[in-house]
Every structure is written in structure tokens, then in C-alpha cells.
Amino acid sequence: MSGPDGGVPHRRTGRRVEATAPLDLSGAGRATAEAVRFLRECQGHGLSVRWRAAGTPSYDPALLRHLPPPVELPADPGALEAWRTEHTHGVLYHRRGPDFVTVLDRRRRGTAVRLTLDHPGLLGTFLRLLEPTPVAVLDPVGREALALLTAERLVLACGGWAVTLPPRIRRWPVPCTAI
């Protein structure tokens, strides 16, 4: 994939992307999972994205703070400022290796947690949930992995759908050592 796609209508000019309709963050179902996937992919490809938010999250909205902030957050305009302040490129991302994935998580200020996902069940579910997926289709191994990944705040599970949160880093910033 060379850029974001999925069900989110958008326009792309060079390295700039604009979502043409508000993205539903309510967590009521597939739309929110697709919105997360869209923003996550933009972030991973180093694209600058302009978007507006709709809906009131039924989950902890801080789960999305590693994604680029919207220009509008009608449900909670006060939180928009915090999102803008807290958002840093590369605060949460993953990288692929042979039979493992590493996750770097610097969402808690002053910490840099490095996780290596190499357990087949965990790794398989993490990768599968890069595509928004109904929780109902997961088998018991998938459900157990989902619980662990949700507890680590690496997956958003809401409204019967689940989606992986850390973008895969496709384009390193300059300097690449900054993240």
C-alpha cells in the first residue's frame, strides 16, 4: 500500500491528505475502526493529514493521541488543545522483523517502552487487526491476544470492532535517530 485507503474518502496532493468528510470517533462500530486505520496509515507514511472529527468517544480518547490531531473536535474542543500539545511524530509505532514485530511506545512522558511481539498468537492477531476486524470473528486464541493487546493499549476494541493502533513506520523522519 503506498498510502491510506480503506473506506475513508479523501484527497491527496503530494504528501498532503485531506479527509473529505468528518471521521466518526464515537466507537460505535466499523466507522471508527476505519478512521483509526486511515489516520494510522497516514502517520506511518509520514503524510500530513487534515481532518475533522465527529462523535463522542465511548472509549478513552487518549488512545488516539499518537495519531495526527483533527482541525475540529466538536465533542470536546478543550481536548483538542491537549491532543495538539501531546502529539509527537513517532510516539507510538511498530516495525516488522522476521517472525516478530517491535513496538516503541513513548506515550507516557519520560518513558520509552520497547515491546517485542514474537508469540505466534499475539503477533498474528496484532497483524490481523491492522485491518479493522469484527471481534466476533476472532477465535479463542485471537480473543486472548486481543485482551492482552487491549490491556497494553496497542489495539482499540470498541463497538464490536478492533483495530491495531501503532502505525508501521514506512518513512523515517530526519533525523531518523529522533524516534
Next chain:
Amino acid sequence: MRVHLVTMPWHPLDLPSLQLGLLHRIVRRARPGDEVTEFHGSLRWAEFLLEHSGGRLTPGDCVEVGSDAIFHGLGDWVFSGALYDDPGWGTARLRDYAAGRGVPVGTALAMRPYAAGFVDACATEILAADPDVVGFTSTFMQNVPSLALARALKRRRPGLTVVFGGSNCDGPMGHALHRNHPFVDHVVRGEAEYAFPALLRHLAAGTDPVDVPGLCWWDGPVSRANTETRRTVAPADIPSPDYDQWQAALDASPVQEYLHPKLVVEGARGCWWGEKHHCTFCGLNGSAMAFRAKPGERLWTEIDRLVRRHRILDVVTVDNIIDMAYFRDFLPRVAASGWDLRLHYEVKSNLTPAQLRLLGDSGTVHIQPGIESLGSRVLDLMDKGVTGARNVRTLRECENHALTCSWNLLYGFPGERDDDYTPVIDQLPALVHLQPPSGAHRIQLERFSPHFTDPDLGFGKRRPAAMYQHVYDLPEDELADLVYLFDTEPAGIGGAVERRLREAVAAWRAGHADSRLLFEEDGAELLVHDRRHGRPPATHRFTGWQAAALRHLEDGRTVPALHRLLTAGGHEVPGEALETWVRRAVGRGLLFRDGATCVSLPTWGEPVRLPEGSG
């Protein structure tokens, strides 16, 4: 035999020791019956400081003293008190030195009181393993910490054999280290692949190592230095490093949470450019310039093994220059892996855009292209084999391919003149959107460099660098053989031009973060969006021959060559009009002029830019 391999501070905390990794394999390969253990003293030191200072002295402080202060000898000085049994040894001289140069020494001073206790603890731990041979590897500021520990070991167990090796032991340095430190039994000078197993054979047999090339050994009270060999180690005999014991040490270490571990690999030794044209200031290859590279397929096999084993995707290569064959037989393999590797490589500056793209595609996103200068005459003086225009082009392509480019701007070359710098300094504000150098630095005289070996090149008067006065308690004639860096009378530019250069580089670094100069194609028009620091925002529109000219100049050309290209492309441009247009474009900072050559400055790519150290 039990062989204990030691790397002392200030080995970088986030990297395994390639030297230990190689030596481990070399001993195991030559002597399968020997027991090989490793002591990762740098990691131990970080742990010791953290624990004994109650958390005040952190791994970040080790970087400040051990890596950032290489040119001031702070890391060695921390351990000089332990080596000379005098906690206050050299402190007054260090303070004088630092005051005169504005060098911060607070962290080093805070560390010094822990050094002797640490050395003692290291000796206890190593002796508990009951080794027959303890081998130290020493590079940069590892000499004094290693000597301090070696002395403590021999004092407590005189029958132990202490061996030194590593870059600090190359050539006359190794012999000086040996003859001035009787508790060092042997010094392996040069590469260890053949010499170290040969020494171990002599130790096992109890015979004098008279036939081991380059080796220093004691013949009674006399320090003997065997003649060094010109024979270099064949790539097939260079093993793949073993990092298992490093991984175990890291996994058990409380400082692990402070570190971002990376793998270290070696594709090649020596320098293929230096074999033909030795850059006049560079002494990095020591006495072994001959370039030898592992086949790309083998290097990839080694990385594949290490990545799978250690689950680490960051890879640092130690090669002084990339083998150009790797663009065919190594980098495509890395790119095809589909893994999100991040590699660091030193490259030559005159790479093509396609080669730079391949670097980016393979995850080799951190490069060190040896740019050194943006003025062609100065680059000629250093025999660098590249022009200023070409270097500017490389910097521009790094933006296009989101490559992180580490480089220094060096000056102080004998024979350089003010007017080599003035036109470059005048144009530096136009480059503010490209990655700046780490700083403008006057070159130092390095052992093994042409500047060192040939005093007629301009550095006739030299003496061991002043910093060694607070590192070693040795007379100057011994230091002259022992050390790597020398002070000289300054050559080249000085005064106002030097000041202007340093100020212009500081302004470049300060103005870079928000500066952009971007091409955009808009139908038949070529737009240039200028958002550079120090200039009003502007969008320039070009069509016809002017747009074509800007595109042609991306490769860097003279005006007559550009004229021929435009004419061949069907553009009728009077020569005078072209000259005028080029002058104006240089004036607007859209082109960089290096002598007769002009190169376009706008970029197509816009990397995500972050402040250094924001992680």
C-alpha cells in the same frame, strides 16, 4: 585455557562490542577446547554509577563523558586516578585545561570518586572466573580504564597473562603502551585474526612468541616489539561476531531500560578510496588501508542471523566506506527482506540519486557521506575526490529520499585561503533547508594521516595533544609514540573568515528546522515554494526554458553545458540571457554556484523533520 575478554568504558552502551564478538569467535574457532568468557565493563560501569550515585549519574552522563568528550580525554582522566593510585591525580591540570577552553567537566569530576572502587570490583569479578588470560580491547578512551584494571589484576594475581589489542595499539602506539606498563604482558598490534591464536599457542606451550608478527612481549626486563606484518586478514577469515554473552549481560542489566540496543556488523575493512587517494587529514584506517570486503551475500546472511537471534532491527556498520558492489549484491537483499531495518553506513559523497534511493529503500536511512567541505579547492587540498557542487547535490538528495545525513564542516587545511571560503559562506544562507553540519571544526592532526606522516604537507611542528597531560603520567617523548591526536600550529583560515564561517554554520543550524525550498509541478509550470529562514515567503513560477534549466541543473552543470542541453531540447536561449538568469537565480538562492558549476537547490521531497534528541 580460560580466556577472559574485556571491554572497558567507554564502549558505547547501546552497542555490543564487535571486537569482543569477533575475538570470541576467533578463539573458539582456533581453540575449541578453550573456555571463552566476556566482561562488558562499560555496561558494568553504567550500572555501578547508577547504583552508587543513588541514581544521579545515569547512562546519559556516560555518553557525555565517554563519547562526546573524546577530544578532551575526559573519559580517560576519570580513571587516571585509579591507574596512578592517586584520587587527585591530574585534577588541577584538567581544571586549567577546561577553563581555558570552556569545556564542561562537572560530570567527569562527579564520576572520578567512583573509578577506583569500580576497578576493584571488576578485578574481583574477573578473578572469580579464574582466567588464565585476560584480553583487553582498547579504542578511543578505553586505554586508561583498561590499564587501571590490568594493573589491579596483575597486582592481585601476578601469574595471570594480560594481553592488550585494538586500535589504540596500532603501530608505535602499541609498543609505547607495552614498554611503559610492565603489567601488560603482551600487546597485539594490528588485526587479531591470525596473531591472537598464535599468541595463545605460545602461552599454552610456554614458548617465547618471537614469530608472532607485530606482537610486543617481555624478554626479561626488555620490551620486544616484533616487526609488524604487511599481510592483512582475508575477508573469508573475518568471522561473524558472537553477541550471545553481550545479550545476556544486557538482559540482566538494570540500565537496559535506558538503552536502545543496536547490532554492529562489519562488511569491510580498509578504504578503497584511501588506497588510491588518502584523504590528507584521515588516520582512521591506521596501518591497514587495504580494502577488503565480505561478499554482500555473506554480509546479509550475518545480519539475517543476528536480527533473528537478537530481535533487533537497528544495525550499525563499522565500515569506513561502503563497498560499491553492495549496491548490487547487498542493499537489494536488504530491501527485499521486507523488514523495517534501520541501518547506518559511511558512504562516499558522490553517489547517484538511484544509489541514494536504494539506500533509503533498504532502510539505510542514516548515512555519513564524508562531505567535509562545500568548496572544491579545499576538497582538492584534502584529496577528497569530490566537488563542492556534488556535495551540495548529495545534501539535496538526502532531503528527497528522507536520509539522515551526518557530516562535519572541516577547515584549517594547509594551503587554503580566505577566498576559498568567502563565496561558500556567502551562499550558506541559501542552504538552510538542507541538513546542516554538526558544526564547523578545525582539523586535528591524527596519527597515520598524510598530514602526520609527511610534515612537508604543512604540519611540521607537532606535539601530543594538550589533553594527554591530564591523562598520562608519562614524558612527552613517550606520549609522542603512545597517542593518536596531536596539536599543531593552526593552518589555513583564521581571524574574520574563520569567525564568519562558524557564525554562518551556527545560523544554518538555528534556521534549519522550519526551512523548506520545494519544487512543485503545476501543469506546464514549475513552481518553487520558498519558505526558508531569513527570507520572505515566496513562490517562484518558471515555464519554458527556465523550468527546463532548473531541472537540468539538478545534476550540477556549467552554464555552457546547460546552454547546449537547452539548445538540444529545442529551447532558443541567447547565451547572455542565460548568464543573466543564472546570476539572478544564484542571487535568489535557488542555485548554488561552485566555481563554474551551478546546482539547483529546491527539493522534491519533504521529510518529516524532528528536533534532534526529541526521542
